[in-house]
Amino acid sequence: MAGPSPLSRRTALRLGGLALPALALPGALTACGTATGSSGRVLRVAQTADPKTLDPQRQGDLMSMNVLVNMFDTLTTRDTGNRLAPGLALSWSAPDPRTWRFRLRPGVRFHNGERCDARAVAFSVNRLLDPATKSPIVELRYVREAVAVDELTVDLKCSQPDPIIPAKVSLFGGVAVPPGYLQQVGSAGFAKHPVGTGPFTFGEFQRDHRLRMRANPAYWGGKPDYDELVFLPMPDPSSALAALQSDEVDIVAGLTPDAALQIQGYRGVEIKHYPGIRTFYLSLDTTAGPLRDVRVRQALNHAVDVPLLIKAVLDGKAREVPTMFPRESFGFDPAITPYPRDVGLAKRLLADAGFPDGFDTTLTAQTADANVAEAISGLLAKAGVRARVELVDTGTYSSRLTSANRGALGPIYLGASTGWTLDAESLVQSNVRHDRRQSRWHNAEADRLVDAEEQSLAPADRQRAFTGLQHLLKQEAPFVFLYQIDNIYAVDTRPQWQPGVVGVLAMAGAKVRS
Amino acid sequence: MTAPAVSAVRPPAAGSGVLRAVVSKVVTAVVVLFFVATAAFFLVRLSGDPVKLILPPDATGQQEATLRASLGLDRPLLTQYLDYLGGLPRLQLGNSLVYDQPVAEVLFSRVPATLELAGSALVIALLLAIPAGTFAALRRGRAGDTGVMTGVLIGQSTPAFWVGILLVLVFAVQWQVLPASGYGGPAHLVLPAVTLAVYSVAVIARLLRSSLIDVLGSDFIRTARAKGLGTGGIVLAHGMRNAALPVVTVVGLEVGTLLGGAILTEQVFSWPGLGRLTVEAIQNRDFPLVQAAVLFFAATFVVVNLLVDLSYTLLDPRVRVTS
Numbered sequence: 001m002a003g004p005s006p007l008s009r010r011t012a013l014r015l016g017g018l019a020l021p022a023l024a025l026p027g028a029l030t031a032c033g034t035a036t037g038s039s040g041r042v043l044r045v046a047q048t049a050d051p052k053t054l055d056p057q058r059q060g061d062l063m064s065m066n067v068l069v070n071m072f073d074t075l076t077t078r079d080t081g082n083r084l085a086p087g088l089a090l091s092w093s094a095p096d097p098r099t100w101r102f103r104l105r106p107g108v109r110f111h112n113g114e115r116c117d118a119r120a121v122a123f124s125v126n127r128l129l130d131p132a133t134k135s136p137i138v139e140l141r142y143v144r145e146a147v148a149v150d151e152l153t154v155d156l157k158c159s160q161p162d163p164i165i166p167a168k169v170s171l172f173g174g175v176a177v178p179p180g181y182l183q184q185v186g187s188a189g190f191a192k193h194p195v196g197t198g199p200f201t202f203g204e205f206q207r208d209h210r211l212r213m214r215a216n217p218a219y220w221g222g223k224p225d226y227d228e229l230v231f232l233p234m235p236d237p238s239s240a241l242a243a244l245q246s247d248e249v250d251i252v253a254g255l256t257p258d259a260a261l262q263i264q265g266y267r268g269v270e271i272k273h274y275p276g277i278r279t280f281y282l283s284l285d286t287t288a289g290p291l292r293d294v295r296v297r298q299a300l301n302h303a304v305d306v307p308l309l310i311k312a313v314l315d316g317k318a319r320e321v322p323t324m325f326p327r328e329s330f331g332f333d334p335a336i337t338p339y340p341r342d343v344g345l346a347k348r349l350l351a352d353a354g355f356p357d358g359f360d361t362t363l364t365a366q367t368a369d370a371n372v373a374e375a376i377s378g379l380l381a382k383a384g385v386r387a388r389v390e391l392v393d394t395g396t397y398s399s400r401l402t403s404a405n406r407g408a409l410g411p412i413y414l415g416a417s418t419g420w421t422l423d424a425e426s427l428v429q430s431n432v433r434h435d436r437r438q439s440r441w442h443n444a445e446a447d448r449l450v451d452a453e454e455q456s457l458a459p460a461d462r463q464r465a466f467t468g469l470q471h472l473l474k475q476e477a478p479f480v481f482l483y484q485i486d487n488i489y490a491v492d493t494r495p496q497w498q499p500g501v502v503g504v505l506a507m508a509g510a511k512v513r514s
Numbered sequence: 515m516t517a518p519a520v521s522a523v524r525p526p527a528a529g530s531g532v533l534r535a536v537v538s539k540v541v542t543a544v545v546v547l548f549f550v551a552t553a554a555f556f557l558v559r560l561s562g563d564p565v566k567l568i569l570p571p572d573a574t575g576q577q578e579a580t581l582r583a584s585l586g587l588d589r590p591l592l593t594q595y596l597d598y599l600g601g602l603p604r605l606q607l608g609n610s611l612v613y614d615q616p617v618a619e620v621l622f623s624r625v626p627a628t629l630e631l632a633g634s635a636l637v638i639a640l641l642l643a644i645p646a647g648t649f650a651a652l653r654r655g656r657a658g659d660t661g662v663m664t665g666v667l668i669g670q671s672t673p674a675f676w677v678g679i680l681l682v683l684v685f686a687v688q689w690q691v692l693p694a695s696g697y698g699g700p701a702h703l704v705l706p707a708v709t710l711a712v713y714s715v716a717v718i719a720r721l722l723r724s725s726l727i728d729v730l731g732s733d734f735i736r737t738a739r740a741k742g743l744g745t746g747g748i749v750l751a752h753g754m755r756n757a758a759l760p761v762v763t764v765v766g767l768e769v770g771t772l773l774g775g776a777i778l779t780e781q782v783f784s785w786p787g788l789g790r791l792t793v794e795a796i797q798n799r800d801f802p803l804v805q806a807a808v809l810f811f812a813a814t815f816v817v818v819n820l821l822v823d824l825s826y827t828l829l830d831p832r833v834r835v836t837s
Binding site for chain 2 (some may be wrong): 058236238430
């Protein structure tokens with residue numbers, strides 16, 4: 001067998017010629033590629049995913065809302081102090097317990113010139129309620145129909161009293177869509193090229209690449225400070241933060257505390273965190289095992305050192321909550337204080353309940369919350385409760401959460417609620433009253449209090465019911481109450497913007513430096 | 515003499531034999547795709563309920579039932595399966611449950627970005643792997659060979675997402691000469707394509723090296739040398755052609771890997787390709803879209819393998835005449 005010959009100069013040159021284009025390709029591409037710098041008065045926002053659809057009545061997830069809130073208006077809205085404020089409706093009242101009447105803002109037009117009057121608003125609500133729309137928006141469950149009373153007055157007729165309809169229509173349940181345009185292009189056409197009344201008009205959308213909106217010069221609330229708003233989907237937080245550092249985006253939204261830590265200290269990039277309303281808790285199955293005993297449930301609340309958890313795992317970017325309610329929600333009672341964290345007391349309570357050596361259990365959590373779940377498991381272990389962490393993906397978690405088997409997520413699971421309405425009703429509507437799908441607690445007094453706050457129209461009566469409910473929740477401890485997490489953003493030096501507590505990316509009020 | 519790796523290949527017959535072989539392969543492909551379609555249909559339904567993901571957790575049971583009915587998911591499983599199979603020949607794959615658009619439209623809108631990325635990655639891989647493999651073969655056992663093969667080994671053992679992040683840190687964050695992520699001009703293509711190419715470079719270069727070493731030791735190469743041909747001429751005119759067969763097989767498989775395996779790269783670089791779409795569809799339990807994506811990837815593998823088999827007839831005359 002002949003050995004390999006030394007490479008001749010000519011061969012080397014030939015092979016070099018083959019390799020050269022490969023090495024030169026990146027440079028050549030750079031030369032002809034687009035620059036990454038910002039251009040003009042554009043605000044670029046990165047979030048983890050694109051909107052699922054651009055039809056505002058066919059979505060209910062945060063990513064979609066973040067985009068659509070900039071193109072569409074709702075009947076009511078939230079001001080900078082998180083108070084309910086006029087949107088498309090200037091005022092509202094309840095002429096009878098089952099009717100909410102909205103008086104609309106005159107002169108509002110859709111981006112295509114169509115009038116946004118009572119007929120359009122009634123059409124919008126009725127379209128949402130129509131099963132054929134397949135809307136995932138569930139807030140208006142008690143609304144039967146919307147009726148245009150006159151050109152600027154709309155009535156929402158309910159099957160039973162619903163005191164927080166005005167708060168519910170600050171979300172996409174109260175969105176206005178153009179009837180004429182929808183008739184002309186159909187639902188599919190509407191989702192491809194949405195037309196709203198909002199501060200930005202639709203520009204272009206290439207899924208998983210970029211969504212562009214242009215400032216609406218005719219917006220009733222005044223033209224935004226800049227010309228173009230761009231949303232970029234970046235599923236990987238490291239990449240999004242790299243894009244921020246290389247001046248390809250101005251704001252990275254939806255960061256977790258540990259992702260935010262990656263970028264702390266970089267020049268020209270700032271981590272900002274604002275109070276948020278997403279509230280975390282451990283749901284306890286009070287119908288089975290050791291958790292049937294209230295002393296055991298109280299012991300768990302004493303054992304989980306929430307301030308330590310916030311400091312050590314969440315980098316201080318959360319606030320402890322006394323019960324289920326975030327501070328900003330109607331119904332929150334500041335007189336109710338969190339459980340004192342006391343491992344000794346937790347052990348005594350466990351011993352009194354017949355578990356001097358603790359017990360074995362399971363703590364189920366979504367994979368995204370693995371850090372928190374592991375830390376909680378460690379804190380519980382100090383009191384002798386050996387909770388094995390079981391992680392499941394979001395799909396499995398959702399399926400089990402609302403499964404007919406209320407123990408499907410195990411004896412303890414880490415849950416979270418976002419009460420978009422800023423009313424405590426949203427926090428307890430699914431998991432407290434014994435007949436609700438996620439409830440694992442039977443308490444007649446709790447049922448009564450839930451009925452009272454859900455059916456009374458008088459704010460003082462509702463507050464009383466909520467206060468009673470918070471006392472009861474703390475005493476009976478069907479949950480371990482944890483924290484409300486901040487909304488975390490990374491921003492460069494160009495935008496000036498502060499989100500509301502709801503955390504939706506309504507960018508019309510932002511200012512952008514050129 | 516060591517024969518080129520033809521024996522590993524089932525050669526298509528000449529003339530009508532080729533046609534018969536092609537028809538037989540197409541029939542096999544259809545059967546494979548039928549089983550893939552069936553498996554995708556049932557497996558995705560074992561993974562969870564899309565209605566629970568579309569609706570917020572505070573939806574009532576009645577709201578769930580209404581949505582399930584309007585999405586057609588309340589029909590008997592067999593009816594859904596037969597509807598799905600019936601639509602396949604006409605490419606009627608249903609509507610995406612999440613995006614509310616025809617699945618074919620959603621899927622095919624991503625094909626250009628994926629082809630762009632996979633195609634560029636393949637070109638880069640070949641442009642780097644062929645010289646590297648050839649150089650290493652010619653320098654067998656010497657420092658150059660060891661150096662190239664060590665580099666290649668590192669490339670093969672490094673996960674794509676790590677390479678991607680490293681490239682982003684250097685070229686986008688530190689030097690700011692290339693965009694960190696996104697889709698647009700050719701500049702956006704460089705980092706993801708190089709990231710995706712790294713693994714393939716390693717695979718192809720290593721195979722080419724060993725294949726070429728085999729070929730360069732054969733009698734006909736010795737004869738060529740005796741005739742006074744230079745090393746370059748021998749390698750390019752005789753060695754490469756004979757070493758190409760196994761390499762083509764692997765390149766064919768790599769095409770499939772590049773098309774289907776770009777998921778991590780697409781995530782890291784926010785590239786709007788099929789991989790990312792498929793991951794999102796799985797996370798959303800978007801049944802029709804998952805089924806279509808799985809079928810698409812399977813069909814791509816089948817077609818590429820078919821083309822690889824047929825390409826042997828062009829590369830090796832012996833294959834054409836064997837049967």
